[in-house]
Amino acid sequence: MRVLICSDEASLLLPLLAPLEFTFELCDSFAMLLDALAGNADAVLIAEEVLAGQDERAYGRLFQSSLPLILLGAATVQEPCAALGGSGAVVLERPFTSRSLCSCLTALVNRSPGAVLEGHRSEGELALLQSQRMDAVGSLTSGIAHDFNNVLTGIIGALDIMKRRVANGRLEGIGRFIEAASVSADRASALTQRLLTFSHRQPLDARPVDVDPLLESLELLIRRTISKGISLQVDYRHGTARVLVDARQLESAILNLAVNARDAMPNGGQIRLHTALISLTREEMTALPDLLPGDYLLIAFSDTGYGISSDALEKVFDPFFTTKSIGQGSGLGLPMVHGFARQSGGQVTIHSEPGIGTTVRLYLPVAAGEQDPVANLVPEHALGHRVLLVESDSAVRLLVSEVLAQRRCEIVNAAEPQAAIELLASSASFDLLVSDINLPGITALQLVGLAQQCRPGLPVLLIAGDADDEPLASLPGLKRINKPFSMRELSETIDDMLPSRP
Structure with a gap:
């Protein structure tokens, strides 16, 4: 394949095109490019700056050549470049990657022999859009994998050291490894929050x-x-x-x-x-x-x-x-x-x-008002409450139970929704229902409806994995907390929801 390149940045383009086993011919001027069109060329790469000052008859010869054209342009293509792009050329916006450039050029030169110029444009633009999407996805996944590998290394490494030290009875200095694992876990949580916020699926909790x-x-x-x-x-x-x-x-x-x-x-x-x-x-x-x-x-x-x-x-x-x-x-x-x-x-x-x-x-x-006292003391009104916990994941159930136990609440565990339904329909008293939002065989909306039917006014705390379930947000007496959450966040939410004792 013989490809003509007319650009002041040819020395930068050639390394990007290195993966392609094509023959590239550099044209130092637009006149040289027009002369080279008489040869057996397969495609043309031309920078928009080259077309500046050319009249319609000059760049009209490019249209008549019926060669695949890639216009290396800026975000806003100027005249006469817009006319060239409208003729069937693919406009490749700067900055671009080697993958974008090579994919676009390959799609154009490998078109079917009988394709018309407008077909060139459609096939090339499709390839370009797909390439750009893959570039974005590839960059995103590589970056996210890199970030998660960093935080996972901190968590896994710290836990491994702690297990070895505990096995050997060496507990001195173990706190710093606990802190390292906690910090790394918080970073992983923050990364997830950023992704959800970016996709407009995670509301900010401003405090x-x-x-x-x-x-x-x-x-x-x-x-x-x-x-x-x-x-x-x-x-x-x-x-x-x-x-x-x-x-x-x-x-x-x-x-x-x-x-x-x-x-x-x-x-x-x-x-x-x-x-x-x-x-x-x-x-x-x-x-x-x-x-x-x-x-x-x-x-x-x-x-x-x-x-x-x-x-x-x-x-x-x-x-x-x-x-x-x-x-x-x-x-x-x-x-x-x-x-x-x-x-x-x-x-x-x-x-x-x-x-x-x-x-x-x-x-x-800056937040207005005086600083609220921060304390981990158990609120007096939390003593003696009875909480129904519906959570099938043993790790989450353990953590939530520990927070409730610190509040001196009596915990009734229901690992399955059916057990929770039976308890709600019974004569047992409950002051709060805490449930995972994803339940087997029943939706969270159905469970909340049953709870409100059997026990009007019962506060419900839903533990959610994302912000998909918008209809639940408008139900009275209901709050949600999104995974991953800190134990402090869970404690404060529970404290707000537990009713005061007379």
Whole structure:
């Protein structure tokens, strides 16, 4: 196969085309390309810049050649490039990958001999769209696999060490391995939450969050994550502030920014984590027009890495876009930070200069009011309650039972829905029903209906795996908690639902 290339970036295109065993002929000018059309060519790759200034008669000869055409263009194709794209050429938007370029070119040159030009376009565009989808899926799955492998290594490794130490009677220092496993598990949970939030299937649970303990725990994790050649400097000026956010999403956002800063400095450098409290008035909001007047916490990450080009900087918040190699990033990190900030009533900005470094600033609204006392004490009204637990998974049942036991509740376990139905229809008294949302042989909606029919006003807590079951959200006396959840979150939810004793 003989392919003509007319582009100032030919030296960059050839390595991308290396997987194809084609013959590529470089044309230094549009005139040379037109002369080369007289030969036995099979396809043409041409950059939109080459067509600038050409008249219709000049690029009209490309149409008459009936050769498969790939136009290397920008997101917005300019005239006369639009006319060329409308003629049956495939417009391949920059930036593209080797897989996209090779797949598109292969589909075009392997068309059926009798295909018309419009057929070329359809087949090539179909191949291009499929290739781009596969690129996005491949980048996503590689990045997610990489992230999950990291957290699984922390969990599995820590548990393995703990099992060996317990078997040998060595319990000293075991707490740090418990903490490492917990932190890694929280990271896995946060990653799942990010994916669900990105797909608009996970609502944010905004609550007042103390900044100090959160940053203290994350700083330790960040220091363990960065390499020896990278130093971390912190400058905290947030006082005792609290922010109104989803705590797990905030942790995920900070870790994403830290990992991005680390990865931008493969040869070492410096990360600076800075916090500050700022107050925005209407007159001071020219730089941040999307924010409402009020008090905000600023969390800024700066690195001395290689920086980001101006072209890439415009796309860093686009889903699946990444400047990292395959397997090194999912392309979801910064989009998730951006989505989290906007959903939380805040904003994120990024500034970067190639060769100097990058600074990402995260603005989050400060929670108003005094800090609520935090205690793990059992509420007095929780004593003596009777709870019906419907959960077939033994691990989840064990954890929920432990939380209920700490509340000094009497627990009645029903591993099967039929047993729960019989108990609800009996004369036994219950103050709360806790049930998994996915039950064998019956839907959660049916179980809730039976519970309300047999026991009007009985509070129901559903343990859900996702946010699919919207009809349940409007039922009175019902709350839900999504997996994975922390024991603290479960405890607080149960405390809110248990009725007060007279």
